[in-house]
Amino acid sequence: MTQIERARKGEVTPEMEFVAARELLAPELIRDEVAAGRMVIPANKVHLAKNLEPMGIGIAAKCKINANIGNSAVTSDAGEELDKLHAAVHYGADTVMDLSTGAGIDEIRQTLVDASPVPIGTVPIYQVVQNLNEFLDMKPQDMLDMVEHQAKQGVDYMTLHAGVLIEHLSLTMNRITGIVSRGGSLLAQWMMHHRQQNPLYTHFEDLCDIMYQYDVTWSIGDGLRPGCLADASDKAQFAELDTLGELTKRAWAKNNQVMIEGPGHVPMDQIPMNMERQIEVCHGAPFYVLGPLVIDISPGYDHISSAIGAAIAGQHGASMLCYVTPKEHLGLPDAKDVREGVIAYKIAAHAADVARHRPGARDRDDELSKARYEFDWNRQFELSLDPERAREMHDETLPQETFKSAKFCSMCGPKFCSMRINEDMRKMAPEELTELASSVAEAAK
Numbered sequence: 040m041t042q043i044e045r046a047r048k049g050e051v052t053p054e055m056e057f058v059a060a061r062e063l064l065a066p067e068l069i070r071d072e073v074a075a076g077r078m079v080i081p082a083n084k085v086h087l088a089k090n091l092e093p094m095g096i097g098i099a100a101k102c103k104i105n106a107n108i109g110n111s112a113v114t115s116d117a118g119e120e121l122d123k124l125h126a127a128v129h130y131g132a133d134t135v136m137d138l139s140t141g142a143g144i145d146e147i148r149q150t151l152v153d154a155s156p157v158p159i160g161t162v163p164i165y166q167v168v169q170n171l172n173e174f175l176d177m178k179p180q181d182m183l184d185m186v187e188h189q190a191k192q193g194v195d196y197m198t199l200h201a202g203v204l205i206e207h208l209s210l211t212m213n214r215i216t217g218i219v220s221r222g223g224s225l226l227a228q229w230m231m232h233h234r235q236q237n238p239l240y241t242h243f244e245d246l247c248d249i250m251y252q253y254d255v256t257w258s259i260g261d262g263l264r265p266g267c268l269a270d271a272s273d274k275a276q277f278a279e280l281d282t283l284g285e286l287t288k289r290a291w292a293k294n295n296q297v298m299i300e301g302p303g304h305v306p307m308d309q310i311p312m313n314m315e316r317q318i319e320v321c322h323g324a325p326f327y328v329l330g331p332l333v334i335d336i337s338p339g340y341d342h343i344s345s346a347i348g349a350a351i352a353g354q355h356g357a358s359m360l361c362y363v364t365p366k367e368h369l370g371l372p373d374a375k376d377v378r379e380g381v382i383a384y385k386i387a388a389h390a391a392d393v394a395r396h397r398p399g400a401r402d403r404d405d406e407l408s409k410a411r412y413e414f415d416w417n418r419q420f421e422l423s424l425d426p427e428r429a430r431e432m433h434d435e436t437l438p439q440e441t442f443k444s445a446k447f448c449s450m451c452g453p454k455f456c457s458m459r460i461n462e463d464m465r466k467m468a469p470e471e472l473t474e475l476a477s478s479v480a481e482a483a484k
Contacts, residue, residue, distance in 0.1 A: 041254040042082065044294040046074035054080050054093035062100045063398040072099045076287070077323045078358075079196075079296040081134065081158040081256040086193035092156045094133055096298060096358050097325045098318075101397055102388040103359040104131070105160070105327070106381055109138035110147060111371050117147045119373075124151055126374040130381040130425065133359070134196070136160040144169060149192055158195035160258060164222045175229060179238035183245055190253040197255055198222065198300060199246065200262035201239035202282035205230045207263060210275035216266035219303070223262020243286060247293035256296040258327060259283050264302045267335050271305045272313065284320040301328035301357065304335060310348055314355040325358035332363065341367040346383040353391025360384050378425075385424050412458055414446045 045052050051066045055073065058080060059066040072078035078097025087093070096103050106127035108120055120139070127135050134157050139147050144166050152159050163185045168174045171181070186197060200222040208227055211218055218224040226237055239246065250257060263279040265271040283299050290297045299321045305313055310331065317326045330345030331352065337344040345363040353360060364372040364380035372380065392400035403422055410418035416433065423429040433442075436449035447456040464472075 041251060041294050041296060042073055042080045043076065043291070043296050046070045047294075054082055054087070057093045058095035058100070062095060064099065068099065069095060072097050073296075075323065076291055076297060077325065079256045079298050079325055081160070081195035081296070083190065083193050083195045083253050083255055085191065085253060086152055086155075086159065086195055089153060089193065090156050091158065091195070094158060096133075096327070098323075098356055098358055100358070101400070102353040102357065102391045102395075103133035104381065104384040104388050105134045105136055105359055105361045106132035106377055107136045107138050107361065108151075108372075108377065109136070110141040110143070111139075112141045114371055115141065117143060117150045120147050121150055121154060122374045123372075123377050124155060126377045127381055128155070128157055130378050131385045132157060132362070132381050134158040134160060136162070136198075136361075138162060138165065140165045140169060145192075148189070148194070152193040158256075159193070160196040160198065161189055161194050162198045162222055162260070163189055164200070164225060168225060174225060175232045177229060177238075179242050182238060183242060183249065186246055186255075187249045190249060190255050195256060196258045196298070197250075198258045198260040199239050200226055200260035201237065201243055201246070201286055202259060202279045203227060203230075203237055203262035204240060204279075204282060205236050207275055207278045207282075210273070210278055211263060214266075214270045214273070214275070216270055218263060219266030220260065220262040220264055222260055223264075226262060240282075240286075243289055244293065247290055247295050250290075250295050251293055254296070256298065257290050258298050258300055259286055259290075261300040261302065264300070264329065265304050267304050268306050268333075271302060271331075272309050276302060277316070280317060280320050284322065287321045287324045298325040298327050298358070300361075301326050301352070302331050303329040305331040305333070305348060307333045307348065307351060310351045311355045314352055314357055318356050326352075326356060327359040327361060328352045328357045329361040330363050338368055339365055341365065342380050342383040346387040349384060349387035350390045353388055354394040357391075360388055382425050382428075389424070412462075414444070414458070416443045416445075 051070045055069045056066050059069045078095050080093050080095050082093050108123040124135055137148050137151050167181050167185050203223050203226050218227055230237055263275045265276055287297050331348040332345040333348040334344045341363050342365050349360040362380040362384040364376040366372040366376045407419055407422040420426045420430045446459045447453045
């Protein structure tokens, strides 16, 4: 049985217990959220038998982040992708997607699944394309076979663009950037060539049967997501979203876990509406968004412009944020780019958790603030999202160990440190401060 099926029967599974402890929530609440489809626990039975640590994605849980890694036809191998996995997990990624499109995909994926304590996701159509001399020769059975093959390897969730329908394609013709999803564009090309409906849609129940066997979670892809601000919130995007709502119910009917993927480029003022519309249309299924980027003119800094949108999305109900690295739109990210992307998105997700008043969300902030006021530099580094970076920056100008107890940094120096000055002021008794204020007021009369 799957997690959602067991939850519907009233069972609290060991995986739900584990998630509850991580989230500081009652196990019964986790069970009820999974049963309602508002939370997923991506945990393929194969990966669960190895070293997977179960993790919950849903609006009741802390906002999660995903890191995309994977090779291309141009660069990278299993060793480099393993380095990226380690960087992603070390800096706080909650899930990792292997988006490999080059050589050695099976070896890379198996290496990642075997090594990863976090859920691994994939986009199966990429390997189908790699295996065929001509993608247009693809048969629906090729997709079914690939989904089962990857499920047997232990993949925990899969992005399948089952909501891109042939009747939606004309709605993209006036877009600036057209169809920017790789999976969406490939399926559009296949449908136009064969003059047939999307095989992932027509064979959806067959796919559900495979997902059920291994308890693979659906990440139903948004193949018509906007690729620029001008294309955001258009008819194509929302036509597909309506189909995703239909597919959510069909997957739930087969006791499959489901999350829904969301848009990539959205102006800030449209983000809340997009989140609220998805929650309504897809019946509360967890929303997993790419960014979204809030401007289009930030190549090299897209991790920043997208983290702004991600924080807003998280505040308004997105359950997982797919990171963007500085290499977005420019090239394949390396381990350094993975670090930058993960930290940017940990900031966004944490900001959303604080804004939504999730249990314990602000505890670490308060601890760091106290350490900062007390000039406990080592404790500040320890509580930082990226302790190594915080220490490096402090030590660039004050590297000696004696400065780890100094009551100033190189920004203000000892004379202008406001916190030291404030501490001197606090040494006065409260009644002295009250008396001082009264005397000043009296003198001003």
